[in-house]
Structure formats: structure tokens, C-alpha cells
Amino acid sequence: MYRTSEVAAAMEETAKRVTRRRVRTRARLLQAAFEVFAAKGFGRVSIEEVCAAAGFSRGAFYSNFATLDEMFFALYQERAELIASQVTEALSQDGPGLDVPTAVDRVTEVLLLDVDWLLVKTDFLVHAARDPETARALLDHRARLREAVADRLFRARGNTELPAVLGDVDGAAHAVVAAYDGVTVQLLLDKDVEAARAWLKQLITALLTDGSTPHGPGAATPA
Numbered sequence: 001m002y003r004t005s006e007v008a009a010a011m012e013e014t015a016k017r018v019t020r021r022r023v024r025t026r027a028r029l030l031q032a033a034f035e036v037f038a039a040k041g042f043g044r045v046s047i048e049e050v051c052a053a054a055g056f057s058r059g060a061f062y063s064n065f066a067t068l069d070e071m072f073f074a075l076y077q078e079r080a081e082l083i084a085s086q087v088t089e090a091l092s093q094d095g096p097g098l099d100v101p102t103a104v105d106r107v108t109e110v111l112l113l114d115v116d117w118l119l120v121k122t123d124f125l126v127h128a129a130r131d132p133e134t135a136r137a138l139l140d141h142r143a144r145l146r147e148a149v150a151d152r153l154f155r156a157r158g159n160t161e162l163p164a165v166l167g168d169v170d171g172a173a174h175a176v177v178a179a180y181d182g183v184t185v186q187l188l189l190d191k192d193v194e195a196a197r198a199w200l201k202q203l204i205t206a207l208l209t210d211g212s213t214p215h216g217p218g219a220a221t222p223a
Helices: 004-040 047-054 058-062 068-091 100-110 115-128 132-155 169-190 193-208
Strands: none
Touching: 004 047, 004 058, 004 068, 004 115, 047 058, 047 068, 068 100, 068 115, 068 132, 100 193, 115 132, 115 169, 132 169, 169 193
């Protein structure tokens, strides 16, 4: 006969296995959804297509998400959180001063300049323009990026002078995010990731300095 403690331990271990399996299932569903949404566009995808791409049944889908809209929202949130965390980490590595070109290099290396992600993000933007709840999620993500940039610039005040035309650190942060937006639109059209990354570095460096930093060999310009 099993003792109560043994039964409890067995039940706890079973629950852990179920939880781990569900986490893996959810991750596979989100990865499959990312690929399908990028290829076909949100609004042109069915639950069956996502399940087929993930190798699961509809039951697996409904044990994790109620609708495709909920899945799309979760997918965006997951990627957006990752990007915001990476940018924050990249900006936290310097002391009180700020070496703008070095910091820009570090940030632009971690920013997700991936065409499939930008396709999904653009669909999310269009969806957000028509749905207030989705818009709040997008605005929150953009605010986190701006806050990370503004906080870093604020800590460098007195050591690094910003161009007066940008106003304060909040204005500079808005300009940085706007530069990222513009470069990603270009990337969606020409699909040249390396040129987009190089141009983003040049553009943000010019924004945050007097613009005199040399571009160096192989500098990219937008088409």
C-alpha cells in the first residue's frame, strides 16, 4: 500500500510533467503561428493551418488559446518583451558617461531586424489601429523602448550633450524609435538586413551627436 506522502509526491511529479509538456506545446504552437502568420498574414490563417504546422490537433490549440486573435496577441507580446529586455540590457552596460557610437552598435546588434518579425509586427500594427486593446499593448511596448533609451540618456547628462534640436531625453528617445520605424519600413521593401542595420547605426549616431561621426567604409545609404 502506498503511503500518503508517496501518493502526494507522485501526483506532484505528474503535475510537473504535464506543466512542462504544456509549456513545450504552447511554445511549438507559437513558433508555428509565427511562421504561418509571416507567410500568409494575420486574417488569412486558420486554426487548422497553425495546428498542422505545429503537428498538433485542434485540442492542443484550444487547451492554450481561445482564439487566433488571442494567439496573435500572445505571439506579439512574447517577441516584444524579448526585444525590450535586450535593448534595456544593452543600454545598461556603460558607466555614467555615454560613448554614443559604441552604445548604438550594441543596441542595433540586438534589435530584431528580421523580415518575418517585421511582417508580423506590421500586421499587429494594422490590427491595433482598429482595436483599442491591441493598440494599448503596442503603445506599452513602444513606451518601454523609449523609456530604456531616455533613462540611459538621462544617466549620461552632464557627460554627453545631446543636439539641442531634440529638446530633452524624451525627445531624443522618440527620435531613436522613429528612426527604427523608418529603417524597418525600408527593410520590408528591399529585404537587405545588413544594409538596414548599418543605416540604422549611422542614423541613430547622427541623431544623438552633432552628426560629425564618420560613417566609415562600407557605409550604407537608403535606396
